[in-house]
Amino acid sequence: MLRQSLSILKQFGSLAKSQDASELLHEDLVVVDQRVEPAKKAAQVLYKKLQGCMQSQPGLEAEKRMKKLPLMLLSISMAESLKDFDAESSIRKVLEMCCFMEKMLANMLADFEMKVEKTVLEPLNKLSEEDLPEILKNKKQFAKLRTDWNNARSRSQASTGPQAKQDVLREEVEEAWRKLENIKDQYSADLYHFATKEDDYANYFIRLLELQAEYHKNSHEFLNKNISELKENHSQKGPPLSLSNHKVYGEPLLSHLFESNRDIAVPIQECIHMLLRTGMREEGLFRLAAAASVVKRLKTCLDQETVDHSEFSMDPHAVAGALKCYLRELPEPLMTFELYNDWFKAAGEKDLTEKLEQFKVLLKKLPPENYNNLRYLVQFLSLLSEQQAVNKMTPSNIAIVLGPNLLWPRAEGEAALFDMASASSVQVVTVIEPLIQYSSSLFPEDISFEIPELPEIPDGTLSAPVAQSLISEKEKLSRTVSSSSSTASSCSSFHLSLSKTNSTASQDSGGFFLVKVRLSESQHLYLGQPCS
Template identity: 55%
Template sequence: MMKRQLHRMRQLPHTHPVEQRLEPAKRAAHNVHKRLQACLQGQSGADMDKRVKKLPLMALSTTMAESFKELDPDSSMGKALEMSCAIQNQLARILAEFEMTLERDVLQPLSRLSEDELPAILKHKKSLQKLVSDWNTLKSRLSQAAKNSGSGQGLAGNPGNYSHTTTANKMETLKEEEEELKRKVEQCKDEYLADLYHFATKEDTYANYFIHLMEIQADYHRKSLSSLDTALAELKENHSQTDPSPSMTAAPSSRVYGVSLGTHLQELGRDIALPIEACVMMLLSEGMKEEGLFRLAAGASVLKRLKQTMASDPRSLQEFCSDPHAVAGALKSYLRELPEPLMTFDLYDDWMRAASLKEPGARQEALQEVCGRLPRDNLNNLRYLMKFLARLAEEQEVNKMTPSNIAIVLGPNLLWPPEKEGDQAQLDAASVSSIQVVGVVEALIQSADTLFPGDINFNVSGLFSAPAAQDKLSDKPASEELPIAMPTPAATPAPAPAPGPAPTSASVAAKESLSAISQGGQWHFRKCNYVFSSQVPGFPVGSGWRGALEAVFLSLPVFARSLYGSLLSTSCVPGTVSGPGDLGK
């Protein structure tokens, strides 16, 4: 059986090169048509209006239109939603037009090619194959009949008998059938070859279907992009007319807290960080004579709301002016949440070396040299801040915030060591270095006019003014909710301090300014739930230098508090520290 089929294949005409491309072309046209049809979002064969109604983009436009009715049409969101509704409607119509063109110029021709034109050619091929097979069979029968006729004539010796006549008639009939089949084969072959040549001449046309597909897609995307660009330009123009100055408000994509100083200044086009300038201007207006500024904590909820307002709508900051402790807390949070401290990691060791100098003149000269090596943005903001803190210290008789006290609460937020994995000795060194940081910041405040000469206009951007005082933001006491590492003053009056060593003049001054810090018998920390007993042997509760050390402890990172607590309880001896001013030595 297999030999017979192989024989028939060999008897077929020589395969034309174009013929080999028929079947792959038919499969390609069929598969592409099927997948392309599945990409259509509208109803196939429908007119424009019916097709548009079925598109998801039109459903989105309808939803936006319904939602827009519930909004204030003059609000920013209302205007944006209204324009978005219109553009989605326009995009839906562009899509419907694209799909109708795609059906007419690509899908329908591909369907005709895969369902009509190529199947007709392949049908002629099968007909030719059958005719050739029948013709070959008939030729075999005719050849066999001729052999039988010659053999019978030789044996009978009588060519005129009946058998010879019958064989001759049969051969004549076979010859006629063979001639007829041969004619049909030639006719079918001509038709098939004509189809092949027609296919070969139209292959470029078929290839243009796919080129036209990409042209239609490109035109669709160009129209969509043009509509979007026009709508976006109009939307941004209308939106910018209602927006405040970009220097006053952070851009939606911009962050304020937790972003590097350089990035923040570049995004908002400022010289002084927005939280620094805003908080300083509010404190200059309302908080310069507030007792315990930067030391007493504000309510956590108020502080959180202030920070969110700072990042989203600085125009609304005036309402917080009546709560200077919240403003001071927002400034401290900004400084502490910087990825790199304002005084930089790179200069950390240089600041420490300057703090270790004993001679005041040499120390000031070293500090001035380190300041000169700060990056421009850091130097501008540090100068601005130190000028303000020096102004704050001028009111120390009222606010009880001396340069030393300010340095104790703000120093760890301005400079801290890079985090490194190390042994116990390295962690101890990092804890002790916080005391040196306090000394550095205190010296910067005391020598602000020398280290940063010249007057300064605190309203650098010109966007702030002295707002009128407002009512308190919350009826809750400022100490009801405290951020991490801030002491909670006791609700009841503190007992009289135990008698201790005779205080020096420095410790008396420290006691007057820091006594409020060291009230009560325990220190409470939110979040870490750590309790630090105030009954350190040999250190009477309420002493100035005791309060200074404990305030430094409170400002340390969480990981170092336990180390520093052990340091206080084991290595401090009464009389070795005379006051907060000695902590940096």
Template identity: 50%
Template sequence: KMLRLCGEAEDKLAQELIHFELQVERDVIEPLFVLAEVEIPNIQKQRKHLAKLVLDMDSSRTRWQQSVKSSGLASNLQPSGAKADALREEMEEAANRVEICRDQLSADMYNFVAKEVDYANYFQTLIEVQAEYHRKSLALLQNFLPQIKAQQEAWMEKPSFGKPLEEHLAVSGREIAFPVEACVTMLLECGMQEEGLFRVAPSASKLKKLKAALDCCVVDVQEYSADPHAIAGALKSYLRELPEPLMTFELYEEWIQASNIPEQEKRLQALWNACEKLPKANYNNIRYVIKFLAKLTEYQDMNKMTPSNVAIVLGPNLLWPQAEGNMTEMMTTLSLQIVGIIEPLIQHADWFFPGDIEFNVTGNYGSPLHVNHNANYSSMPSPDMEHGERRQHEQARRPLSVATDNMMLEFCKKDG
């Protein structure tokens, strides 16, 4: 539809241009052609002819004067003889021709000057025709632009990676970001028992391809069901590439202060208070993610991803300070404090976010134009598990790569 709208606009612009060029040719170029190709050349021709006649007259006068001198007559006497008479007649005839030509040239010049107003009108007409052409073209574009903008704004499949959460949700009409829902629903089907999920680095080419597919709101479930690490990597990339973390810059200090409270009950209450202050879009999406991560940890005996491990590899993708630091600084205990925020959220997900959640919110992995898959996750087993005690950590930073997560996990193991 966008191509059709733009094509119609360009077609009408082309028609206006054709009309403009035809009008200029009829009202301006053709009249000026007579001036440029007939009248001005005639004047130039007359001037050249006059110059030649003047040379002829000067030559005749010179010959007559030489004849007078050679006769030996005095300057006050009239020359005599047939030759002198002939030269004098030739001189007078040449002078007469010069006079006639000069009069003709003067007449042509006066006629040209008399028509100067008409010629000026042609140029005025040119400007007026140009102005009318541009007015019509502008009106045409102003008529099409609202339609083109409306079509663009209504376009559902806009890139989501690296875009603000609110913008993506507003454009797509969703409550849960498309990459989040698509990745979570696929992982629920094929990745819950995968060892090292979110920790093992995926194939770079697979990850790049999946991110591009998610940006187009099209996912081939069959292709990626055999590679849950690529799906997990895409989810982490989306969260990491948000301009602002899901848990917001504004509440960063409050999250950190809450994690520093020694008493567990008060600490959990402070974290709950911070959750309640999240904007609606952020709250809905962090609730969705935390509920999923809690479900993932139910399979920790198989996937080895305890709440602590999940918090290590995913926590810095959910919350980071606004001022970025270097890698060395990020790998210190500053990174570990965010783990102390995310881990209790996962461990007490049902207390922070009471109620059941339907992960397959839209019933498909794409926009209404791309219905790829429907899934029912109610039959998935939820084995019992024992939660590890929550670790207290210090301030964290945003990870720079998937490899960073592995280093952080090893760091925590040594620290524990």
């Protein structure tokens, strides 16, 4: 009878626990519990949609990210398009500004997307893939253990068997309850944490709007400012066009010289002038490539004979590239098709003296216009090789990169490409390298490399003592390339001529300090001194 009474009391206790179990979570947590699943779904969906709005590849650094942007590709296309216009074209001027503006907009966009990725996308992804799934995992476990506890309790209540069996069932109920209590505590803690962080999660979307507002504001201000400047400049009419009708690139050498009444081709002379000023100490000159757009723009200016030295002198690799293009695009190489095999035969001579004699014979066979331009170019290359300790361009290196542009066989179609490739081998180096090394012997004529006037500085910048000391050094500093002034390994030099210009001074990157000193009201002197 006593046992039956105890059994009834325990059953009532189980009923009480059942009522408590149906409301295991705090009332506030029940509301939070209902927000977890929608939050995960929203984070997943919006992460994917926002990622789809991004124009750059995620995870890249700023520079690489910017290169992939459509705006940057547009800027590059504008740069490629404008190079075909002459320097005074209004389309070119507008495209130059647009190219710059699109590049800056691409930079702003890349910066904006990096911020969105860091402060919005990455937190949303972590929320949807790590934080909330962990909460939902505990929720699922909580539901399972609650079901286990209810089932165990139902079995215990329905049992009418021996007392021992009922005791076992009651122990199962108690064990299930302990597990349920543990997971309830853990899940409740998760929900409390979610509740405290919910405002932070909402701030992800506010941060997105703030970043968008900042990006659009900066872009708008930048566009307004530069569009106004562009319109103002565009409305100002430039000087009348004065263009040459003579094409230079791709034209026969003799035709160009006859039409322009010159002895030295415009691209050869102009490019060498610019390189003498700023390129003599430039490492890898003729070997390192420049931006194709700059080279093409310079080629266009040379075609029109409207080269602005101040625009291109600061990019010696572009100048060297334009010079190489001219030599390569000649219908016939400077060293002629006719003598192609003879050059290699002479280069194969073992005895140096005999080799040089054969070279001299071949040089005399060149047409006068080819000889004059080859002499001018080779003597410049000899000067360039004197700076090899700095520019790394030895006669051999120069021959490797320039040889295929000076000598190639007569061929057509694919055969021409194959033979051009063959001419760039060691064979052509054996021809061009000795020309540079022994230029003073092979080209005995004097040659004057005259450098165009430099940008003006106000009169009086040079003090009287400095000017006087420079004048006194005239004979020591003026140098003329001649057969007796140097050997292949000695320093060649060039003559710096008188010019009717204002006093100027300039430090050039080619290793020469160039100064024009006032001699009288009408005469000034260029002086050149190697820089230390």
